[in-house]
Amino acid sequence: MIQTIVVAASENNVIGIHNTLPWHLSDDLKFFKKITLGKPVLMGRKTFESLGSPLPKRLNIVLSRSAIELPEGVLHFTNYQEAILYLEQQETPEVCIIGGGVVFADTLSFVNQIYLTRVHTVLENGEIFFPILDCKQWTKVWEEYHPKDEQHQFDFSFQQYKRNQSLV
Ligand SMILES: NC(=O)c1ccc[n+]([C@@H]2O[C@H](COP(=O)([O-])OP(=O)(O)OC[C@H]3O[C@@H](n4cnc5c(N)ncnc54)[C@H](OP(=O)(O)O)[C@@H]3O)[C@@H](O)[C@H]2O)c1
Incomplete structure (x- = not known):
């Protein structure tokens, strides 16, 4: 099974502030929808809470080590491997x-x-971060640049990375 991370991060890897996203980029939301539609989306309990409701037309899976109440149709697993086993x-x-x-x-x-x-911005007040990618393990296979405009407060680039062993 392909296991894909979908993330938006600043140049210094900030992904969240005050339990929400640090920006509103409408084309990135459209891109996120295009990539995820029809596929299971797996997230942590805090991200699910910050969304407020399940993402439509996708199986929503929430990880939490505690017993939690979730809307009908949303699956809960207490660890990642259990969720992957179920999906496999x-x-x-x-x-x-x-x-x-x-x-x-x-x-x-x-x-x-x-x-x-x-x-393409550096945020000094970030609270939640994406890990630094080890360039020996990952190859960028696609990139598309979007300049900032009235709808987009920052320049940004869509990038697709594949793990090196999956390229051979
Ligand atoms: N920029 C982006 O692309 C992006 C994407 C998503 C979210 N965000 C931002 O990220 C922030 C939320 O991230 P976060 O790191 O605070 O929380 P999170 O990863 O969304 O959720 C953390 C919680 O998920 C559960 N969990 C995590 N890993 C687990 C595992 N391996 N097994 C079982 N349960 C697990 C635990 O819940 P319990 O405590 O209930 O056990 C943990 O406290 C928000 O600001 C959000 O807006 C940004």
């Missing part, structure tokens, strides 16, 4: 891991693909 049993071709910082740190060593929206 369903013969799911791909899972999208959508945050936040704790879940990215816990799952990065298992994933084979990353869609990173690199937001």
Whole structure:
């Protein structure tokens, strides 16, 4: 099964402030939707809470070590491997891991693909971070630059990375 991280991070790897995103970039939200639609989206309990409701047209999976109440149809697992086992049993071709910082740190060593929206700004007040990618393990296979405009407060670049062993 393809395990894909989908994330947006500043130049200094900030992904969250005050339990929300540090920016509103409408084209990035559209890109996120395009990548994830129809696929299971796996996230940490805090990211699910910050979304406020399940993402439509996607199986929502929430990781939490505690018993939690979730809306109907949202799945809960107490660890990543259990969630992956369940999805493999369903013969799911791909899972999208959508945050936040704790879940990215816990799952990065298992994933084979990353869609990173690199937001070209340095944020000094970041609270939640994406791990630094080891350039020996990852190859950038695609990139598309978007300049800032009235809809987008920062320049950003969509980047796709593949884990080196999955390129051979
Ligand atoms: N820029 C982006 O792309 C992006 C994407 C997503 C989120 N975010 C931002 O990131 C922030 C939230 O991230 P966060 O790091 O604070 O929290 P998080 O990763 O969303 O959730 C952390 C919680 O998830 C559960 N959890 C995490 N890893 C687990 C594991 N391996 N097994 C079982 N449970 C696990 C635990 O819940 P329990 O405490 O209940 O056990 C943990 O406290 C927000 O600011 C959000 O806006 C940014």
